[in-house]
């Protein structure tokens with residue numbers, strides 16, 4: 177779903193999120209593990225303030241494992257607990273419940289000490305479109321017993337969904353807009369399919385992809401397209417033209433660009449992370 181963001185939409189999204197923040201214990205901020213930076217909303221920290229906050233890196237199955245490990249470290253170093261998930265696999269609920277319990281351990285034990293009853297933790301998922309909010313929600317929620325029912329404080333029409341005895345989720349994720357005021361961020365969003373509108377020309381995105389893959393994953397590129405080592409002497413533009421020929425697309429480099437982009441989105445060139453951590457390959 178492509179969402180066109182106008183100031184009015186942003187204001188409304190912020191208002192809704194601010195309302196929902198009052199009724200949750202913790203925010204699950206979703207980012208795409210391939211673009212942990214580009215898929216973050218710039219306003220998020222300011223909006224969440226001191227609310228406990230778990231960073232969930234989605235689509236981990238598509239990202240570079242080494243980079244994911246180093247991103248988790250980098251987030252933790254900023255005081256942000258982080259976990260990577262593949263929402264298409266069946267292993268998410270336990271891990272997320274466990275880390276959530278540990279983040280909120282002090283709060284929960286203080287409640288018990290005050291004589292309050294043990295209760296499920298309440299969370300909301302937040303993130304840009306296509307980051308995987310609904311997929312994760314479906315994965316976390318036991319559909320047979322999904323709806324817990326209306327609760328005071330919840331905006332009309334919203335429901336708590338039961339994930340486990342220890343976790344409930346608001347059925348309406350918080351949707352935030354991506355920021356693409358710098359070109360590289362925009363291209364990274366476009367290449368992963370986070371944005372699918374026509375804002376970025378496919379040949380520009382393809383050139384960005386070629387430049388990136390030849391630097392970080394050259395073997396993936398040569399193997400997939402049976403390129404020669406010497407092809408790396410070509411400029412990005414000439415390499416794109418060469419691929420166009422290899423695809424049998426004559427000089428239709430726009431069609432070839434779309435094909436390259438689709439291959440990369442689908443993981444045909446293997447797993448990759450576009451936003452690199454500074455601690456690259458250090459351990």
Ligand code: G4P
Pocket residue numbers: 234235236237238261262263264303304305306307308309310311312369
């Ligand atoms: P949203 O609610 O945040 O907008 O995202 P949604 O769950 O709809 O997910 C967007 C796309 O990302 C979906 O693909 C979904 O299957 C995919 N996705 C979500 N989580 C993961 C994950 O952990 N791993 C992988 N590999 N894919 C994931 P789709 O419906 O096929 O849409 P599209 O690919 O045509 O965009």
